Amino acid sequence: MKSILIIVYLFLSFYEVANAQKEAEMVKAIFDEALTDQTAYENLRYLCKNCNGRISGTKQLEKAVDFTFQVMNSMNLDRVEKQPVQVPYWERGEKEIGSIQSAKFGNKSVPVTALGMSVGTGSNGLTAEVMETRSFEELKQLGKQNISGKIVFFNEPMNPRLINTFAAYGGAVGQRTQGASEAAKYGAVGVVVRSLTTSLDDFPHTGMLSYNELVPKIPAIAISTNGANLLSDWLKNDPELKFYFRTTCEIHPNAPSFNVIGEIKGSEYPDQIITIGGHLDAWDTGEGAHDDGAGCIQSIEVLRLFKKLGIQPKRTIRAVMFMDEEISQSGGKEYAQQAELKNEKHYFALEADRGGFTPRGFGISAPDERIEKFLELRSYFEPYGITQFTTGGGGADIGPLRMFGTVLSSFVPDMQRYFDYHHSPNDTFEQVNFRELQMGSAAMASLIYLVDVLDL
Ligand SMILES: [Zn+2]
Numbered sequence: 020m021k022s023i024l025i026i027v028y029l030f031l032s033f034y035e036v037a038n039a040q041k042e043a044e045m046v047k048a049i050f051d052e053a054l055t056d057q058t059a060y061e062n063l064r065y066l067c068k069n070c071n072g073r074i075s076g077t078k079q080l081e082k083a084v085d086f087t088f089q090v091m092n093s094m095n096l097d098r099v100e101k102q103p104v105q106v107p108y109w110e111r112g113e114k115e116i117g118s119i120q121s122a123k124f125g126n127k128s129v130p131v132t133a134l135g136m137s138v139g140t141g142s143n144g145l146t147a148e149v150m151e152t153r154s155f156e157e158l159k160q161l162g163k164q165n166i167s168g169k170i171v172f173f174n175e176p177m178n179p180r181l182i183n184t185f186a187a188y189g190g191a192v193g194q195r196t197q198g199a200s201e202a203a204k205y206g207a208v209g210v211v212v213r214s215l216t217t218s219l220d221d222f223p224h225t226g227m228l229s230y231n232e233l234v235p236k237i238p239a240i241a242i243s244t245n246g247a248n249l250l251s252d253w254l255k256n257d258p259e260l261k262f263y264f265r266t267t268c269e270i271h272p273n274a275p276s277f278n279v280i281g282e283i284k285g286s287e288y289p290d291q292i293i294t295i296g297g298h299l300d301a302w303d304t305g306e307g308a309h310d311d312g313a314g315c316i317q318s319i320e321v322l323r324l325f326k327k328l329g330i331q332p333k334r335t336i337r338a339v340m341f342m343d344e345e346i347s348q349s350g351g352k353e354y355a356q357q358a359e360l361k362n363e364k365h366y367f368a369l370e371a372d373r374g375g376f377t378p379r380g381f382g383i384s385a386p387d388e389r390i391e392k393f394l395e396l397r398s399y400f401e402p403y404g405i406t407q408f409t410t411g412g413g414g415a416d417i418g419p420l421r422m423f424g425t426v427l428s429s430f431v432p433d434m435q436r437y438f439d440y441h442h443s444p445n446d447t448f449e450q451v452n453f454r455e456l457q458m459g460s461a462a463m464a465s466l467i468y469l470v471d472v473l474d475l
Contacts, residue, residue, distance in 0.1 A: 042472060046399050046465045049324055053461035056327075059320040060453050062090055063313065063375075067306035067448035074135070074303040075343045076108025076274040083299050084277050087340045090319060091281030094326060098284070101277040104353040106343040108274040109136050111303055112267030115240060116144065117211075121253055121260035129246030132223035132304055133266040134195060134212065134239045135346060136230070144265030145170070145209045145238060151254055155193070155201050167206030170262050172254075173198045174213045174247055177438065184217065184434045185373070188441075191215055192226075199239040200231035210239040211262060213247040215438060221245050222443040225302050227346055240264055278350045279340040281322055287333040292358075293467060294337045294368040295321050296416055298344030305446035309437060312448075313375030313456055314430070315340045320460040321467055332471045334366055341416035344372070348415050355419035365425040367470050370414030371463060374440070375451045376432035378462040380407030385426040392475050393428075399469060405462055407431060426475075430463055 053059075070083035084101065091099045117131030133139070150166050152158045153175045158166070173194035177187040192215060199210045214224035223241045230236045242250065253260055279299065285291060297314020301307020318338040325332065342350030358365060369381075380400070383393050390410055397408045413427035421427060432455070440446040469475065 042469060043399055045328070045330070045468060048328055049464045049468065050403060050461040052324055052327055053320070053457040053464070054454065058323060059316050059460055060456060062319065063308065063316040063451060063456065064448050066312045066316065067308045071306040072303040073299070073301050073307060074109070075106040075276065075300050075346050076271065077303065080276065080300055084279055087279045087299060087315065087319065091279070091322070091338065094281065094323060096281045096283055096322060098282045100280045102280055102353065102357060104276055104278055104342050104350050105273045106276045106349050107136070107346045108271040109346065110269045110271060112139060112269060115264065115266050117240060117242060117262070117264040119250055119253055119260060120146070120263055121257045123257040124253055127249065129249065130221050130223045130243040131211070131240045131246070131264055132225045133268045134228040134241060135225055135302070136228055136270065137199065137239045137266065137268055138236045139266045139268040140209065140238045140264060142265070142267065144263055146261050146263045147208050148259065149250070149254060149262045151251060158201060158205065161205070163205045166202065169207055170209040170211055171198070171202035171207045172211045172250060174251055176213060177215055177217050179217050184438050187217065188215055188438060195226050195241065196228055199228050199237050200234050203234040203237045207237060209237050209264065211264070212239065212241045214241045214244050214443070216244060216441065216443070218439045219244050219248070222445045224441060224443040225304055226442045238266055240266060276342050278342050278354055280337055281319065282335055282337040283322060283325055283332060285334040286331050289335050291334040291364050291366040292337055293334050293366055293471060294339055294417060294420070295371070295463060295467060296339035296341050297371045298342070298350065298416055299340040300343050300345050302345060302442045304444045306448055308446050308448045308451050309374035309440045310442065310446055311344065311372045313451060313459070314371030317371050317375070317456065317460040317463055321464040324460065324464040330468060334471050336467060336471070344415050351416035352419050355422065358420070358423070365420050365423045367426045367428070368417040368420050369428045369430060369463060369466065370417045371430040371459070372414050372416070373430065373432055373434060374437040375456040375459055376434070376436060377455045378405050378430065378432050378459045380405055380409065380431050381428050381466060382409050382412030382431055383426065383428040384410070384412045389426055389475060396466070396469055399465065400462065403458065403462065430459065432459055
């Protein structure tokens, strides 16, 4: 009896080892194919060069919808769909102007950009004295007597000591999202925010603000980091200097748009869905290459790799180009709402929205027993230098799937350069490296393959 058990045990472990080898070979085949095929890179080039400026509500974004639909439609997938969704429509208007006007040092124009959803200054622009601050606490202490009638200049830099640049961003982003309304509470007439990047350059970085409906809406812009340093320096020696800026932004009624979805039907569990996605909209001042053209194109590339290598998934694999992540995440919410209406089972979701850089690993949010198995996947990725498998994953677009108990994961590429490009005119196709992009595509495809084949 004992010897039979040993034989059965040996047989099972041989079987496991043989299978693990088969899976490792498939992972190798995925990387080989990704690193020797230009399709994804050329798709990203097209998206960046022909659909640049694709913020919600724009024609450029509808071009991106049509392009990604056509790409997936030509891939012999089982289903390609445009899922309707209503999106906000904010228009930047004319090119913004900003300048420092100092009786001591003269006038100096500086690179500025309106913050998303900001009201405009009107065609005459706005001129006022400037009050610099680093925090809402400081703002409160300055109070109405120091702020009323002035432009508040939020100059808190991203903390360069933090290795996790997303944490540094998170620590400073409040001045961009809430600064205008916080300053308006004390009678400020406008807001200038230091760009959220750790690099010192001349690119202003835009991004969303949200107004508190209880206080007046005042116009807000971002200033480049070099511009912010100059303004701060001049203020030290000339506190009476004035800042001028002019923006003509407008908010229009919501506009119709789409999530774009392509899928390969599962062979064993077609009603269990694995979603991979990025967001198709991007800030209008750049090409949206890293944020988030890369994540979209990599998601499509996962499907191409499966088709090319003849991987027939057990579960249904969907690539989703989510709409409107940057302003109101209406695409992600609509996707989850439709899933609920159709009673879909969402098994696993992976979001790629951290740029097309060298992959470092994945983050995951799941019940403990599934997390343990997930963390063990690391061994398949070690040969490719991808070793950071951590708890805590998800993203703005797949987040709403949490209500179904879906396992949520995020693709984590290297994060040191992301904020050099994020939301700025510097986020162009040229900043994306072919190998980095495709190492990421291969890592994502491998993860999805393993999650599906190992029933993780
Ligand atoms: Zn993004």
